[in-house]
Amino acid sequence: MRKLSLKLGIIFFITLFCIETFMMFFLHTSLTNSRVEEELTSLQARGNSHRTILERNFDKETLAHIVLMESEEDTDVVITNISGTILASSNPHPEIKDYINQLENTVPYNGEILQRHWQNEKYIATISPIQKQQRTVGYVFMFQNTVSIHALMERLNKHFLIVGFVSGLVTIAVIIVLSRKLAHPLIQMKEATMKMSNGDFSVTLSSNGRDELSDLAIAIQHLSDELNHLRQDRKDFLSSIAHELRTPLTFIKGYADILYKRNLTEQDRQKYLGIIIEETNRLSHLIRELFELAKMDENSFIIEKECLQLNEFLENIRGKLSPAFQEKQLHFNVHCEEGLTLMADAARLEQILMNLLKNALSYCSSGDVISVIAKRQDDLVSILVKDTGKGIPKKDLPHIFERFYRVEKSRSRSLGGVGLGLSIVKELVQAHGGEITAQSKENKGTTFILTFKGVKKYENNTTH
Ligand SMILES: Nc1ncnc2c1ncn2[C@@H]1O[C@H](COP(=O)(O)OP(=O)(O)OP(=O)(O)O)[C@@H](O)[C@H]1O
Ligand SMILES: [Mg+2]
Structure with a gap:
């Protein structure tokens, strides 16, 4: 994988995806649990309130009244005596027998939740004991159809899916923008250094911001300017040397030619030889100074104080x-x-x-x-x-x-x-x-x- 932005993007995405999934799962579970808990508590409270009424009047009329009340609701009530015989019910619930058989100890006065597995069961159920003079004389069973909870969960899941999908899209968009923003200056710098290594120092890097990347861009820009300057200096220096060497050499060659080819008077000969000597001196002076500079550039001369x-x-x-x-x-x-x-x-x-x-x-x-x-x-x-x-x-x-x-x-x-x-x-x-x-x-x-x-x-x- 060569693209830095892609690498960064994938790392960001995996990290954010894990965090988001974990958070969504946590939120979903706690929402579901608290919702079911709420339903169960209210079901039990309802059973307990029926039980209180029945403890005051445990007669047919009250039983009928409670059954009538429940038939209007989406909850069911089944009232039994201690041995499990159904005294009144708003809807038939034959599983009552099983529940009674399974009751191990005495049911606590505040009631018990009998069925909380809403995922697999048709009903959630609670039981509240009816007591008269400290003795249990019967039970109020409350049932609530899990269809409404299932419907609620479906709605919740749908919302979570939509939120998950939208936040996934937003995350991807943010990651693309962010990784591009991070990778772009790095790519620019890579291109700039490649250009520099190929001898092209005309590099322009934008450095807006005060972060490490901008500092790096400024440092590279500075380096390229310095190299450019150095190259220009070297070029100027070399052309100056060439020029300075050429001038005396032209004189020397010109006058040497004249001396060689023509018959000159002794006076002219002396004059031209004088110029040749002067230019030769100049050349050796130049070479001496260049040699000094070269030594200094190499830092190979020692100062002995x-x-x-x-x-x-x-x-x-x-x-x-x-x-x-x-x-x-x-x-x-x-x-x-x-x-x-x-x-x-x-x-x-x-x-x-x-x-x-x-x-x-x-x-x-x-x-x-x-x-x-x-x-x-x-x-x-x-x-x-x-x-x-x-x-x-x-x-x-x-x-x-x-x-x-x-x-x-x-x-x-x-x-x-x-x-x-x-x-x-x-x-x-x-x-x-x-x-x-x-x-x-x-x-x-x-x-x-x-x-x-x-x-x-x-x-x-x-x-x-
Ligand atoms: N004392 C001075 N008075 C007037 N001009 C000066 C003086 N010293 C230096 N300069 C000027 O500065 C220039 C640079 O001096 P520099 O000594 O570097 O070179 P140069 O004397 O021309 O050659 P070189 O010293 O290499 O033989 C000279 O060409 C001259 O124009
Ligand atoms: Mg001088």
């Missing part, structure tokens, strides 16, 4: 970069709070700062000031890389950490940038448990703020 004395660390970087800054006539300052330490991977932190400072170097012009400021704020250490360069337009600022994002494609390309530096920086900072944000104003400058947690102040040459 050590306690760094930031002052020393930043001075070292200044030493490495100063010549480049001087060459471009840029002012480069480092300010670090005394004794400040940071738990970080030295090589990775250097990579982060080098990337940011190389950007500053590329995107500032002569006379601009570049500062690195390291300070402590409560339990955090902030490192600010500030420049007074041309800044980043407001619309580009939210995207600069994206892979291959460059503000001015042509300009940054001419500066050798491929747009991967900041995305690598961001991943490295996050791998340290830190955060990076950027603030920038066009023509005023840019500030990158790195924030790292879990630092302790370096005091008295002690590492805490």
Whole structure:
């Protein structure tokens, strides 16, 4: 059986059918019993009341009067003496003899039910003893035809059948609606996941409600959106890589062809070889950065944190970069709070700062000031890389950490940038448990703020 709705429906139906049958049976039995009990009690009460009259006047006239009264009703009365001789009767009931013979002990004064098997017998019957001075002198037998009880039961059965049939139909209808309602979202989700496994992530699941099924639908929808996003990202990334690789290769091939085929002057040869070397450098820079990203995506690079004395660390970087800054006539300052330490991977932190400072170097012009400021704020250490360069337009600022994002494609390309530096920086900072944000104003400058947690102040040459 494959259909969930069918399975659910059958389980529901069997359960409800059992409950309904049990309840109907219980109701039917108790209704029937109480109805028959009522008839018997009233029959006995009638017999007892005749008996009371007879105890007062046990004469022919009273007997005749009682018989006359009963002949008008659908009950019968038979009055006998102690030995079973019929004194008066509204209808002949020869079985009286049997009843008298079967009486084992004395009949209780309030009477007895002699026949309660209305299903198989023609009559139900009761007996009430007539007593005079504490001695039984006769019996009042009351009979009631079971035809009326049978008729009543038939009516009752008919009603039960109708009610049973209608409630069965209603149950089936409710089950169909319910199981469809339950199974429908599950079927939708199954189809959605099948679609996703076939590579189609354009899944739309409705999730109205606040139950577990809606939560599941929301989770699947979220998953499909994420996968869709990832696929789009991968596609964009691959096409960006292809594009970035193609451009330098086209240059290299074009100039290599020229060098190979034509007789060129030494000056042109030098120029073209220079372009080829520049593009080759660019290619290896791109491949190096891609390799870094691949390692980060695989989580296969390890951050080995050590306690760094930031002052020393930043001075070292200044030493490495100063010549480049001087060459471009840029002012480069480092300010670090005394004794400040940071738990970080030295090589990775250097990579982060080098990337940011190389950007500053590329995107500032002569006379601009570049500062690195390291300070402590409560339990955090902030490192600010500030420049007074041309800044980043407001619309580009939210995207600069994206892979291959460059503000001015042509300009940054001419500066050798491929747009991967900041995305690598961001991943490295996050791998340290830190955060990076950027603030920038066009023509005023840019500030990158790195924030790292879990630092302790370096005091008295002690590492805490
Ligand atoms: N200090 C800065 N001043 C102005 N613009 C900047 C600065 N830093 C980054 N940018 C802008 O952000 C873009 C993204 O920077 P990112 O470092 O990721 O790439 P890139 O420098 O172009 O290439 P790569 O660093 O991969 O060689 C740059 O292209 C540049 O337009
Ligand atoms: Mg860069």
